[in-house]
Amino acid sequence: MTEIKKYDNDNIFAKIIRGEIPCGKIFEDEHVLAFYDIAPQAPIHILVIPKGAYVDLADFSANASGDEITAFHRAVAQIVKDHDLTAGFRAISNAGGHGGQEVPHYHLHIVGGAPIGAMIP
Ligand code: 5GP
Numbered sequence: 001m002t003e004i005k006k007y008d009n010d011n012i013f014a015k016i017i018r019g020e021i022p023c024g025k026i027f028e029d030e031h032v033l034a035f036y037d038i039a040p041q042a043p044i045h046i047l048v049i050p051k052g053a054y055v056d057l058a059d060f061s062a063n064a065s066g067d068e069i070t071a072f073h074r075a076v077a078q079i080v081k082d083h084d085l086t087a088g089f090r091a092i093s094n095a096g097g098h099g100g101q102e103v104p105h106y107h108l109h110i111v112g113g114a115p116i117g118a119m120i121p
Helices: 012-017 057-063 066-082
Strands: 025-028 032-036 044-050 089-092 108-112
Touching: 012 032, 012 044, 025 066, 032 066, 044 066, 057 066, 066 108
Parallel strands: none
Antiparallel strands: 025 032, 032 044, 044 108, 089 108
């Protein structure tokens, strides 16, 4: 186990998970929630988050259970299928200050529905 980063229980995605703030939910199971980004950067812009308290991808990858990690990636596959993203998509996870992460709860952006352009403009 790597060091567990301090998790802010009041971050916006924690509030969404607790049902305190609404979201455009598109997928939910025991471990995972997915919803539309409030400020979409592409025709399809979905956020996939674990329900567990993980700060970023490194925290999730190091400390989540096998069931949580499997559920997360199975959810991504289901979402890609449900949204007809077979023409392609990009999955992005920003982490920390250098990564430009705004919300300190691990999330994967899935963007698609049109050519996305250069990975790092
Ligand atoms: P980050 O920069 O942390 O990778 O991305 C955070 C994302 O969360 C941004 O794309 C932003 O538009 C989205 N976001 C922030 N607040 C809310 C919210 O209340 N609801 C939804 N659906 N998305 C949000």
